[in-house]
Amino acid sequence: MLTLNNLSVSIGNKQILHGISFHFETGKTYAIMGPNGSGKSTLASAVMGHPDFSIHPESSINMENDPLIGSAPHERAKKGLALSFQAPLALPGITLFDLMRVALEGKADPVDLHQKIDAYARELDINEELLKRSLNEGFSGGERKKFETLQIALLDPKVAIFDEIDTGVDVDALRTITAFLATHLSEKTTKIFITHSAKLLKAITPDEILVIKNGHLVATGGDELAHSIETSGFDRF
């Protein structure tokens, strides 16, 4: 579904990612792990098409054999890629509905969209009042992540990347979020969770784990790798 081939990324003069290659399969769940500052979020933003990042010429990113490099973020979104942001910015004067109405223009009837948002918000224990407020403005960390989750579900992507969906979220809220995703994301959606914490692994049960350290992909594996990270962290990589 999503293939990274020799992906190297620089921001300004500084190289952050070094030649990462990996193939994410349709419908599977992945965890990308690594210590803070290892380049995990850069990977997510680069795949989404952050305009300030420079992708090295030998690199390629393909979705269903369709090259993404060179296309703008909204074109990647149209191809079925979605990103839940680590720290979504406040959007004064714009409600969740305002944004999603434009995002899903021609795909969703506004009345249906309203009802769907209300229903999803209830499932996510989102206070109704927040739906009327400017998106992310004055929201707690947990509220922001719930709103990210809700948007991803509405977008119904082929590949969903969740950047630190667990950061700033308490145990109950995280359980609500992961249960919601299990219900509402299609089986065919490829799910990629970026985290530095092994706690998330229990909730999402990934098919495969990738470890990134200092911008290099240093390990991939299954349950054993998860167990090893849980007990001894990232030092051994």
Place this chain on the structure above:
Amino acid sequence: MNDTHDNLIDDYRYGFSMPETSVHKTGTGLDASVVNEISAIKHEPDWMCQFRLNAYDIFQSKPLPKWGADLSAIDFDSITYYLKATEGQAKSWNDLPKEIKETYDRIGVPEAERGFLAGVSAQYESEVVYESINRELDRQGVIFCDMDTALKKYPEKVREYFGTLIPPHDNKFAALNSAVWSGGSFVYIPKGVHVHLPLQAYFRINAEAFGQFERTLIIADEGSFVHYTEGCTAPIYRSSSLHSAVVEIFAKKGARVRYTTVQNWSKNIYNLVTKRARADEDAIVEWVDCNIGSGITMKYPAVYLAGRGARGEVLSIAYAGREQHQDTGAKMVHLAPDTSSRVISKSISKDGGQTSYRGLIHIAKGAENARASVVCDALLIGQASRSDTYPSMDSKNASASIGHEATVEKIGTEKLLYLMSRGLSQSDAEGLLVNGFIEPVAKEIPFEYAIELNRLINLEMEGSVG
């Protein structure tokens, strides 16, 4: 570069023009004989003719203001100061000449009228040619007519107020308007009368290098309420046109007047307007002022808070794209105790456009417990866009409370990435951010105007991307 610019002009939705059908037209340029001629064509009383001639002298003696936008390119000699589009006034839509009807069809006046407006007074060039007044307004004793008619039918009322709040010597363009004014609206709301639907006027320039100098006077008697709205669109021409209006509002004790403008002149128009209101005891005056079009706008709606407990508000939105300068602001003059004022200014500069906020809060010595608050927020999009703030506070009374907040925000990569990751194109993303930014002011505007405003801004933004 030139191609892009031409495309922009072609994109301008209201950039069509109709053949002129004028029956009266003064030559280009201005002197005392042109002023006399205008007054004679209109069969005006002598005092008005003298008022005009005096104003003309003041206009001649005043230099161009140097403190604001660059006005040096205005060629006063190439402007036609008076042009009458049809003989007399049409009573109904069907009486209008075909070209004028077509023009109005395109800017949507008949639709607006069908939308059960209280009264439509649409100005085509310098005469009001079409006007329909709701029977209900007549019954309530409301007067809503064009200024020329008012001068004939209600000369005493006009003379009592006309030019008293904005005298010709106020500034060069008030003097010019006073000398050559034509058209505009006269509104009188009797004591205690509430006009529930907005009174609407549409203005439109349709002659090359022709200045439009309408004059509006609104008198809201004690305890009355009225909402007056105006919207502007204009076709594109190669040489510059000048729009210089004067609007005076008198809000008597306990009255409330709201005046809403959506200004969308084409880019070659100089829009230099003087707007001022006087609020007596417990009266409220609100200016909602949206400036999207024109090449250069200079406009600073003012409220003179003359009676105890009077309240003034200016809510404004300015959008400046490439080669535009919106120099706008507000003046609140607190002359009485317990007066309060609020200014919210939202400006957007895109692709090298320039916005300036120029404001004055004046608290007079006797204005005990005056409260004033000013919030001006600027949004910058693209390289070389510019926003400046020139707030001026002048308090002669220690009991006054004055608040001032100013913010400048640049639409950054991270916000765009966030919205684009949801599938929005860059122009949709910027449009959404702009709509969110102006939302606090836009929500104060009547619904159909708010839609028009959002559409105009989005149209401007689309036209300037790529």
